[in-house]
Amino acid sequence: MENLRAYLAEHAFLQGLKSEHLDLLVGCAENVRFDPGEFVFREGKTAERFYMVRHGNISLEIFKPGHGPIAIETIGEGELLGWSWLVPPYLWNFDARCLDLTRALALDGACLRQKCEDDHDLGYEIVKRFSSIISQRLQATRLQLLDIYGNGGKR
Amino acid sequence: MNQMNSNPMLPRSFAINRVLKETYDTFTLDLAPAQRHTGFSFAAGQFNMLYVFGVGEIPISISGDPNDPGRLVHTTRAVGTVTKVMDKLKLGDQLGVRGPYGTSWPVAEAAGHDVVIVTGGIGLAPLRPAMYELLSHREKFGSVVLLYGARTPEDILYKREVKKWRSEFDLNVHVTVDRAAGGWRGNVGVVTAMVPKAPFDPYHTIALVCGPEIMIRFTVMELRKRGVPDDKIYVSMERNMKCGIGLCGHCQVGANFVCKDGPVFRYDRIKNLLEIREV
Ligand SMILES: Cc1cc2nc3c(=O)[nH]c(=O)nc-3n(C[C@H](O)[C@H](O)[C@H](O)COP(=O)(O)OP(=O)(O)OC[C@H]3O[C@@H](n4cnc5c(N)ncnc54)[C@H](O)[C@@H]3O)c2cc1C
Ligand code: FES
Numbered sequence: 001m002e003n004l005r006a007y008l009a010e011h012a013f014l015q016g017l018k019s020e021h022l023d024l025l026v027g028c029a030e031n032v033r034f035d036p037g038e039f040v041f042r043e044g045k046t047a048e049r050f051y052m053v054r055h056g057n058i059s060l061e062i063f064k065p066g067h068g069p070i071a072i073e074t075i076g077e078g079e080l081l082g083w084s085w086l087v088p089p090y091l092w093n094f095d096a097r098c099l100d101l102t103r104a105l106a107l108d109g110a111c112l113r114q115k116c117e118d119d120h121d122l123g124y125e126i127v128k129r130f131s132s133i134i135s136q137r138l139q140a141t142r143l144q145l146l147d148i149y150g151n152g153g154k155r
Numbered sequence: 156m157n158q159m160n161s162n163p164m165l166p167r168s169f170a171i172n173r174v175l176k177e178t179y180d181t182f183t184l185d186l187a188p189a190q191r192h193t194g195f196s197f198a199a200g201q202f203n204m205l206y207v208f209g210v211g212e213i214p215i216s217i218s219g220d221p222n223d224p225g226r227l228v229h230t231t232r233a234v235g236t237v238t239k240v241m242d243k244l245k246l247g248d249q250l251g252v253r254g255p256y257g258t259s260w261p262v263a264e265a266a267g268h269d270v271v272i273v274t275g276g277i278g279l280a281p282l283r284p285a286m287y288e289l290l291s292h293r294e295k296f297g298s299v300v301l302l303y304g305a306r307t308p309e310d311i312l313y314k315r316e317v318k319k320w321r322s323e324f325d326l327n328v329h330v331t332v333d334r335a336a337g338g339w340r341g342n343v344g345v346v347t348a349m350v351p352k353a354p355f356d357p358y359h360t361i362a363l364v365c366g367p368e369i370m371i372r373f374t375v376m377e378l379r380k381r382g383v384p385d386d387k388i389y390v391s392m393e394r395n396m397k398c399g400i401g402l403c404g405h406c407q408v409g410a411n412f413v414c415k416d417g418p419v420f421r422y423d424r425i426k427n428l429l430e431i432r433e434v
Binding site: 057059060067068069070071072073074076078099136139140143144146147148149150 | 331333335345348
């Protein structure tokens with residue numbers, strides 16, 4: 001438990017979180033490990049958790065019929081994987097596949113949602129942090145969609 | 156400018172002595188003067204006006220090593236009328252060359268600083284000479300970081316060289332692509348997203364940025380968020396050009412001629428021209 005708390009406190013996503021809130025999160029957290037090639041989650045499955053990556057890299061992929069998997073983003077050390085646990089209907093939109101040996105902290109979505117309901121200060125803090133990440137990713141996605149290195153679709 | 160003829164608008168004839176296909180639409184030509192071999196001195200970041208006889212003349216950055224003036228190198232992406240004909244040229248064919256023109260990357264001024272290079276797509280070509288300069292005087296700089304973004308793994312320029320740089324222990328090289336099909340084990344995501352995590356000290360850094368203008372704007376935003384001052388950020392701008400020497404006004408942006416006052420500008424001097432808006 002002590003270890004888990006230290007890992008949570010160290011992770012960039014929770015930097016500066018109040019000590020009593022960290023205590024609450026420990027109860028929802030677990031250390032997890034994935035082998036290279038292993039899927040953390042698959043598209044369409046229930047999003048029960050999210051992951052704070054400690055080591056390794058995870059590829060977010062979408063399956064394009066006739067083409068196979070297309071990688072759209074890599075999530076690495078110090079980053080956060082998954083927010084579908086926060087928004088109904090709690091389903092993953094992508095596949096997440098480990099590129100190398102990956103260690104992460106997994107947080108149980110239902111457990112955390114309950115703690116956020118019980119303690120709105122914690123809830124607001126978590127939602128603020130997720131919103132900031134979602135907005136950064138949205139901006140990155142828009143840049144990707146602009147296809148700035150493209151040749152006007154002439155390829 | 157000692158290479159220029161007395162009439163600055165008259166190109167000198169060069170012969171192609173090496174053709175290298177870099178990616179499906181990008182190629183590198185090595186040129187040698189058709190008559191006497193005098194070498195071609197230039198500074199990292201400068202460009203030449205290349206004339207495809209009977210077709211047209213375009214600005215292309217010099218992408219070779221400034222310490223090797225015997226090889227005049229240009230990497231070009233075939234996008235339109237002139238570049239597509241250039242793509243078809245063969246060994247021994249001739250090109251007209253005027254230059255070198257324009258301002259250069261502040262490599263000497265960067266001594267004593269960390270250097271972070273952020274580039275995307277063909278933008279690596281004008282920055283490769285700066286990489287060569289940094290590497291040949293490596294001891295003068297702190298961290299040297301290269302963040303390079305391409306559209307897909309197949310679009311990565313100078314693959315072998317980038318791979319070699321990645322393996323150097325005193326260089327931090329990070330490559331990312333916007334999307335990738337199976338088999339790519341590298342990073343996927345936009346190059347601007349790498350700036351927050353890159354290992355440099357923002358208060359003692361010179362940043363060199365080149366790529367599509369949208370990429371430049373968002374890169375500058377990330378660099379500023381980290382605390383890199385505006386007068387330590389340098390960007391290279393592209394505008395249509397005709398004369399290349401500040402006569403015709405074709406490349407004018409505000410009070411600046413990109414051909415003469417640029418293409419490399421210190422960001423604080425042109426920031427109102429690269430207005431930051433949300434995508
Ligand atoms: C200082 C400077 C340095 C440059 N250095 C390089 C370099 O090292 N390598 C290089 O490949 N290019 C470089 N460029 C850009 C290059 O000059 C243009 O791509 C070239 O002029 C296009 O000429 P074209 O006749 O082939 O295309 P055009 O027939 O003029 O254009 C055809 C189509 O291509 C599109 N197009 C034009 N330019 C670009 C572009 N830059 N990117 C994407 N689409 C474009 C146009 O929108 C148009 O639809 C540089 C430009 C400047 C100003
Ligand atoms: S191209 Fe003629 S003034 Fe710049």
